[in-house]
Amino acid sequence: xxxxxxxxxxxxxxxxxxxxxxxxxxxxxxxxxxxxxxxxxxxxxxxxxxxxxxxxxxxxxxxxxxxxxxxxxxxxxxxxxxxxxxxxxxxxxxxxxxxxxxxxxxxxxxxxxxxxxxxxxxxxxxxxxxxxxxxxxxxxxxxxxxxxxxxxxxxxxxxxxxxxxxxxxxxxxxxxxxxxxxxxxxxxxxxxxxxxxxxxxxxxxxxxxxxxxxxxxxxxxxxxxxxxxxxxxxxxxxxxxxxxxxxxxxxxxxxxxxxxxxxxxxxxxxxxxxxxxxxxxxxxxxxxxxxxxxxxxxxxxxxxxxxxxxxxxxxxxxxxxxxxxxxxxxxxxxxxxxxxxxxxxxxxxxxxxxxxxxxxxxxxxxxxxxxxxxxxxxxxxxxxxxxxxxxxxxxxxxxxxxxxxxxxxxxxxxxxxxxxxxxxxxxxxxxxxxxxxxxxxxxxxxxxxxxxxxxxxxxxxxxxxxxxxxxxxxxxxx
Ligand code: ADP
Ligand code: MG
Numbered sequence: 001x002x003x004x005x006x007x008x009x010x011x012x013x014x015x016x017x018x019x020x021x022x023x024x025x026x027x028x029x030x031x032x033x034x035x036x037x038x039x040x041x042x043x044x045x046x047x048x049x050x051x052x053x054x055x056x057x058x059x060x061x062x063x064x065x066x067x068x069x070x071x072x073x074x075x076x077x078x079x080x081x082x083x084x085x086x087x088x089x090x091x092x093x094x095x096x097x098x099x100x101x102x103x104x105x106x107x108x109x110x111x112x113x114x115x116x117x118x119x120x121x122x123x124x125x126x127x128x129x130x131x132x133x134x135x136x137x138x139x140x141x142x143x144x145x146x147x148x149x150x151x152x153x154x155x156x157x158x159x160x161x162x163x164x165x166x167x168x169x170x171x172x173x174x175x176x177x178x179x180x181x182x183x184x185x186x187x188x189x190x191x192x193x194x195x196x197x198x199x200x201x202x203x204x205x206x207x208x209x210x211x212x213x214x215x216x217x218x219x220x221x222x223x224x225x226x227x228x229x230x231x232x233x234x235x236x237x238x239x240x241x242x243x244x245x246x247x248x249x250x251x252x253x254x255x256x257x258x259x260x261x262x263x264x265x266x267x268x269x270x271x272x273x274x275x276x277x278x279x280x281x282x283x284x285x286x287x288x289x290x291x292x293x294x295x296x297x298x299x300x301x302x303x304x305x306x307x308x309x310x311x312x313x314x315x316x317x318x319x320x321x322x323x324x325x326x327x328x329x330x331x332x333x334x335x336x337x338x339x340x341x342x343x344x345x346x347x348x349x350x351x352x353x354x355x356x357x358x359x360x361x362x363x364x365x366x367x368x369x370x371x372x373x374x375x376x377x378x379x380x381x382x383x384x385x386x387x388x389x390x391x392x393x394x395x396x397x398x399x400x401x402x403x404x405x406x407x408x409x410x411x412x413x414x415x416x417x418x419x420x421x422x423x424x425x426x427x428x429x430x431x432x433x434x435x436x437x438x439x440x441x442x443x444x445x446x447x448x449x450x451x452x453x454x455x456x457x458x459x460x461x462x463x464x465x466x467x468x469x470x471x472x473x474x475x476x477x478x
Contacts, residue, residue, distance in 0.1 A: 330370060
């Protein structure tokens, strides 16, 4: 970014709550069903129907609020937001208006430069609209109303992000959090998580916000980043060449990585909000909120701390393990069987993660039992097998078959040789076979020790205990 300007970004994220039924009726929320098969008269808002609020959706919204350090509003009501659009069957959307269920709060992110709290303005509940589909017929648009009425929370930040990197980290954290507390599957491709990015620029030092552009319905974190970068550069060019920014609503074109205007935005839309007369206001008790709070799992930020303090892991390891709840739970399960916490972290972040990636799967589907991993680490620590043989020869088998690692190592003839007499023979062979190198070593080229160790390793077919080999070699070459 050119030095004179700074960017200001505020993000609105819609997250579909993973309840089985819709926000105000029993229609299923299943993704991918035959179009217009989960559409009752209530979803269509036919006269005489009455909506009824889904309690679980309210609980989920409160969960997110607690996880984001928000204040929870006790006295709530739903309003009708009136507008016309083909995917909005009732002609209005039921949403919270003046009293969002959660206020303020923040999500902590770590960028390459700092740790920062991204401030939230609010989290409110609302229902989703249906979907217009433009690519089935050339001359017609289809409407699928299955999604209409699905519960959403909208998570709105203050205009406090400064660049696309912060936006990227924020969305990564947010997605991790909704999955962690199991309120949304976080799947951006399927639209369970959608982001609108509001972007403006201003001169550095200026307090007033600049005119903003809103890029709607971004469906991947990478596209959010690209859209922000594109807009910032475009806006700077406009201002630098003497133009003014117009307030616009835009879309992102994934084919060209650019944005295009879908409408110029008037100052404020008139949605004629009013309290929905068919829905009674809902009041929460402190006790109800307390119960939800105690049902929450430990959150990533807490676990990252505890992994460092109680398990003495590095910040890096702790964060890697807390990438998702399944991985960190796997760590804890293994740690209850084996106290070598650092080794467990290394296995999970290293060879096991690699193996799962290569197989195109994840910890959710891991076959290896924590007990077996604990036993594997134990036989390494006992010197029965070395790490690299364990990682390359045993792990691929253990990821598919339930065998005691020691039994497997024995059956594959991989048990490490740790008795001096056996190793002595290989060491002597190597020393006799390489007289020139030995002479160089004795003259001071100590780096050659690696070569000798490697030779012994070869002769032992990887089974000689490398520590013992090094000690013996060093003694004999003194
Ligand atoms: P709307 O509902 O019309 O989109 P809001 O006032 O709720 O408007 O703001 C939506 C988002 O836009 C918020 O995240 C807010 O922080 C952000 N925002 C508002 N003004 C600006 C601005 N000038 N530049 C960048 N972001 C902004
Ligand atoms: Mg908006």
